[in-house]
Amino acid sequence: MTYKWTEGSQRTNALLDSDEVNREYNNYKNVLNGGIDRENIPLNAVTDLHLKSQAFWSYDLTRGIQPGLSTGVTHITYHTYHGGWRTDPASARTLTLREGMLHVDFSCWFQFVQLHPANEQRWCRFQLLLDNSVIARTGKDYSYVGNVNLSACVPVAGGAHTVDMQWQFTPPAVATAASTDAFFFSGGQLLINNRYR
Amino acid sequence: VQTSSKRKFVNLLGLEERLPQREGSATDIVNMTVDERTGGWDSRLGYEKFFSSKLSYGLPFENDYRTHSLFVWSTHGGARQYYLHEAESRLSLNQLDLRFTIGNPPQTHSLQADRQKPTANQPATSYVPVGRQIVLLNGYDMPARWDTRLKSTTVELQPLGWHRQPSPPRPWGVDTIGAQGSLETNMIVLTDYVPDGTDGVTRNAGLGGIEGDDENAYRWKVSWINENGSEGPMSAASQELTWTTLKSHPAGSPTTYQTLHEDKRHAIYLENISAGPLGTVARKIYRTKNLGSATERTVSELYYHVRTLKNNTDTSFIDYVPDSTLGDQAPGDDESILMPATGARFGAVFRNVLFIDGGYTEPSKIYYSAVGHPDTFAALNFFDVSNRTGGEVTAFHSFYNQLLVFRENAIDMVRGGTGSFELSPFVQGIGTNALDTVTTVPGVGVMFLTKDGVYVIKGGLDGGAVMGIEKMSAPILRTIKRMNPDVLVRATATYSHKWREWHCYFAVDGVDFPNFGIVYHVDKGEWSTREDFPVGVIDTDLGGNLIFGHNQGDTSNPGVLGDQYEAGLFVITRKPSGGHVVSAVGQDQVASDAGPMTSTYQSAWDDYGYPDQKKYVKYVYLYVMTKGDPSISLTSFKDFSTSGDTSAAVRMQRAEYPDQEVFDKAVWNTAKWENSLYTELRYAIPQGACSQFSFEISSTNDFILLGYAMEFVSNNTRTSKGKT
Numbered sequence: 001m002t003y004k005w006t007e008g009s010q011r012t013n014a015l016l017d018s019d020e021v022n023r024e025y026n027n028y029k030n031v032l033n034g035g036i037d038r039e040n041i042p043l044n045a046v047t048d049l050h051l052k053s054q055a056f057w058s059y060d061l062t063r064g065i066q067p068g069l070s071t072g073v074t075h076i077t078y079h080t081y082h083g084g085w086r087t088d089p090a091s092a093r094t095l096t097l098r099e100g101m102l103h104v105d106f107s108c109w110f111q112f113v114q115l116h117p118a119n120e121q122r123w124c125r126f127q128l129l130l131d132n133s134v135i136a137r138t139g140k141d142y143s144y145v146g147n148v149n150l151s152a153c154v155p156v157a158g159g160a161h162t163v164d165m166q167w168q169f170t171p172p173a174v175a176t177a178a179s180t181d182a183f184f185f186s187g188g189q190l191l192i193n194n195r196y197r
Numbered sequence: 198v199q200t201s202s203k204r205k206f207v208n209l210l211g212l213e214e215r216l217p218q219r220e221g222s223a224t225d226i227v228n229m230t231v232d233e234r235t236g237g238w239d240s241r242l243g244y245e246k247f248f249s250s251k252l253s254y255g256l257p258f259e260n261d262y263r264t265h266s267l268f269v270w271s272t273h274g275g276a277r278q279y280y281l282h283e284a285e286s287r288l289s290l291n292q293l294d295l296r297f298t299i300g301n302p303p304q305t306h307s308l309q310a311d312r313q314k315p316t317a318n319q320p321a322t323s324y325v326p327v328g329r330q331i332v333l334l335n336g337y338d339m340p341a342r343w344d345t346r347l348k349s350t351t352v353e354l355q356p357l358g359w360h361r362q363p364s365p366p367r368p369w370g371v372d373t374i375g376a377q378g379s380l381e382t383n384m385i386v387l388t389d390y391v392p393d394g395t396d397g398v399t400r401n402a403g404l405g406g407i408e409g410d411d412e413n414a415y416r417w418k419v420s421w422i423n424e425n426g427s428e429g430p431m432s433a434a435s436q437e438l439t440w441t442t443l444k445s446h447p448a449g450s451p452t453t454y455q456t457l458h459e460d461k462r463h464a465i466y467l468e469n470i471s472a473g474p475l476g477t478v479a480r481k482i483y484r485t486k487n488l489g490s491a492t493e494r495t496v497s498e499l500y501y502h503v504r505t506l507k508n509n510t511d512t513s514f515i516d517y518v519p520d521s522t523l524g525d526q527a528p529g530d531d532e533s534i535l536m537p538a539t540g541a542r543f544g545a546v547f548r549n550v551l552f553i554d555g556g557y558t559e560p561s562k563i564y565y566s567a568v569g570h571p572d573t574f575a576a577l578n579f580f581d582v583s584n585r586t587g588g589e590v591t592a593f594h595s596f597y598n599q600l601l602v603f604r605e606n607a608i609d610m611v612r613g614g615t616g617s618f619e620l621s622p623f624v625q626g627i628g629t630n631a632l633d634t635v636t637t638v639p640g641v642g643v644m645f646l647t648k649d650g651v652y653v654i655k656g657g658l659d660g661g662a663v664m665g666i667e668k669m670s671a672p673i674l675r676t677i678k679r680m681n682p683d684v685l686v687r688a689t690a691t692y693s694h695k696w697r698e699w700h701c702y703f704a705v706d707g708v709d710f711p712n713f714g715i716v717y718h719v720d721k722g723e724w725s726t727r728e729d730f731p732v733g734v735i736d737t738d739l740g741g742n743l744i745f746g747h748n749q750g751d752t753s754n755p756g757v758l759g760d761q762y763e764a765g766l767f768v769i770t771r772k773p774s775g776g777h778v779v780s781a782v783g784q785d786q787v788a789s790d791a792g793p794m795t796s797t798y799q800s801a802w803d804d805y806g807y808p809d810q811k812k813y814v815k816y817v818y819l820y821v822m823t824k825g826d827p828s829i830s831l832t833s834f835k836d837f838s839t840s841g842d843t844s845a846a847v848r849m850q851r852a853e854y855p856d857q858e859v860f861d862k863a864v865w866n867t868a869k870w871e872n873s874l875y876t877e878l879r880y881a882i883p884q885g886a887c888s889q890f891s892f893e894i895s896s897t898n899d900f901i902l903l904g905y906a907m908e909f910v911s912n913n914t915r916t917s918k919g920k921t
Binding site: 005006008009010011013014015016018019021038039040041042 | 302825849872
């Protein structure tokens with residue numbers, strides 16, 4: 001919106017012209033009713049106190065994410081996992097978002113059970129997906145116990161979108177029994193913050 | 198015998214300087230616009246400060262002299278408008294400060310403080326929006342582009358195009374005997390590998406053959422990619438790396454090192470991958486396939502994409518990409534060259550291609566970029582117009598399906614698309630170097646000022662349309678003849694959809710800066726003039742407001758009380774003020790509104806159909822809109838005399854009715870709002886006999902003139918015998 005300069009003037013001894021007055025008055029009134037922007041509003045005229053809560057963002061928080069909606073410590077075994085990326089159902093969030101930026105933040109801890117054959121190098125990975133496209137992925141973490149923190153901030157169009165977290169860990173070695181407790185993660189927290197444009 | 202008669206004119210025309218004048222036209226129309234509600238000539242205009250909230254004309258323009266260039270760049274749907282301008286400052290004479298305004302608080306932000314000041318007969322900076330960036334060209338400073346997103350960086354202007362090319366990478370040698378010269382060892386690929394997470398197909402990694410005594414040779418090249426996705430010129434080829442694959446079981450007693458290197462492919466370490474200039478976001482590495490034996494070479498030295506380094510920091514790369522998985526063939530060396538026109542003066546975008554001129558050194562050349570990549574210029578993407586008369590290239594303007602190429606004395610056209618263009622002549626004998634006056638006016642065409650007047654290009658060449666050029670300024674030829682053609686290049690023009698006017702300002706009466714304006718009123722199709730508007734350069738913002746930069750600025754600091762004290766940007770508005778004067782408020786000097794501007798209307802010379810018969814004009818009636826108690830006097834002239842008789846001033850109230858309410862006399866809560874009413878003002882004319890008659894109204898008061906009538910009597914008196 002451009003600045004508002006003089007559209008009409010009231011001069012000495014000039015006619016009490018309603019059109020002239022209205023034109024000048026409406027010139028400014030129009031700004032208040034739809035034309036306020038960074039060009040014509042004074043610096044610091046709007047502060048946090050003036051903003052309605054969640055006027056410019058919304059969030060979605062999912063806590064307690066762990067494998068397969070399980071409760072307690074229930075390790076994944078090779079009965080149910082043989083490698084590859086696995087979507088965690090607890091973290092699958094379908095949300096109606098507004099155009100702007102989407103900040104996705106995920107954290108959890110994980111643990112490998114130390115009953116694997118010697119010399120086996122084990123690792124795990126986690127990744128975040130927006131509408132089935134990867135937006136953040138960890139590297140392979142070879143430690144037995146560790147923490148995961150994934151953050152991504154991507155532009156997003158308005159409409160329904162799905163955010164997923166996927167995990168992956170080492171497939172079974174030849175000598176590994178399928179019933180072996182292998183891997184576990186818990187304390188997962190997925191924060192989705194939609195900042196409007 | 199006397200006969201009485203009357204003449205009446207409504208729907209008044211504009212300026213007419215040819216004789217005899219058209220009926221209803223005017224001899225002079227100065228500082229008037231067309232009232233959109235009545236179609237009459239309206240005196241209500243003036244100009245005011247750009248930052249209307251600033252009391253003083255101090256910061257941010259207090260040190261400015263002339264404003265040399267101005268461009269209003271609207272982004273974000275108009276929520277953000279950059280009023281880019283260049284001004285000379287008393288603090289840095291002969292240098293221009295390129296900057297834009299910031300609304301709250303009023304200030305400017307400098308983008309480059311030491312830009313070249315053009316002479317009076319050179320064009321100022323040309324601004325060419327290209328997507329989210331704007332390209333700046335002035336013929337001296339390096340062609341630059343500005344991206345608003347880079348406001349926080351220390352270097353805000355980035356060079357347009359590529360001004361240097363990368364140096365070639367240096368491959369470390371292949372060491373099959375363990376010499377490790379210069380501590381530059383290399384890598385062998387022990388086994389074929391399966392890329393992680395893909396289709397499981399086994400691939401042969403590494404370079405070179407695996408058969409003993411295979412002769413291997415490779416070269417590499419590097420290119421830079423900038424944030425626009427533009428790929429810069431290719432580096433020269435690296436030195437050729439050659440080696441022979443170590444044969445199995447070489448004669449003698451092979452060392453462990455040699456045994457390991459038998460029949461192996463290699464990974465090559467490349468160093469000296471040079472970082473690109475500011476704005477580089479990636480580097481592309483290209484390589485030949487195995488060129489084989491140097492003496493029996495059967496493979497062409499073609500380069501293929503190896504990998505893209507998605508940063509501008511890595512200086513090394515290990516190449517183990519086998520020939521079978523190389524990517525696309527590299528662009529040719531002629532597809533992206535160093536910036537061909539480092540002194541480009543102006544440009545335009547046509548069909549997603551940036552066209553620029555060759556600058557002062559190659560003024561007859563036109564270079565154009567790759568489609569969608571304003572930084573990439575191919576070696577053969579240029580036109581040279583020097584083989585046809587018409588002079589240097591002076592301006593570009595996109596219009597419908599063609600790019601108009603203005604020259605000093607001709608106009609050519611570029612047509613085509615998707616990177617394939619052709620240049621053809623459009624008209625010879627008409628041209629201009631007033632590049633800032635070339636304007637598309639809706640419903641009219643492309644208007645531009647030349648040394649001999651204003652022309653318009655209409656129509657097109659597609660779909661059966663006809664393209665033509667017409668002269669528009671025939672009615673104002675006397676005014677055009679006042680022009681100083683030597684500084685035509687600094688003339689400035691713009692079209693405002695709000696005012697529905699094309700404004701053009703240029704230097705007249707021998708002055709070397711714009712000091713006079715002509716205005717084409719689209720609704721009437723007529724001309725008027727503007728005086729005392731200090732327009733040095735003008736542009737229109739998204740709202741149709743006419744923004745201008747001062748033609749001289751203020752040379753006295755601090756200002757002298759009572760003097761006009763103006764510099765920087767201004768706006769032509771309805772404010773009854775001709776700028777600002779210095780006045781004192783306590784200890785401070787502030788900028789007060791100067792008095793209203795004088796508007797003048799002089800009617801056409803009217804011979805009432807027969808100049809040889811003498812007439813006695815008795816009354817002139819002005820058809821006006823009531824404006825209250827301010828009065829208007831009328832001066833009558835006869836027979837082209839420059840001195841006339843002034844009638845008593847008449848208030849702009851209806852003669853036979855009670856006065857309408859006016860400001861300063863109306864009583865609050867009693868007076869009612871009024872409407873401006875159509876009425877006649879009668880003036881008695883004291884003149885004697887004349888052959889031709891004209892009248893003039895000139896005032897600083899508001900008035901809207903819709904028409905006029907004249908009552909006169911005539912007898913049989915004829916013009917005297919001619920003098921001998």
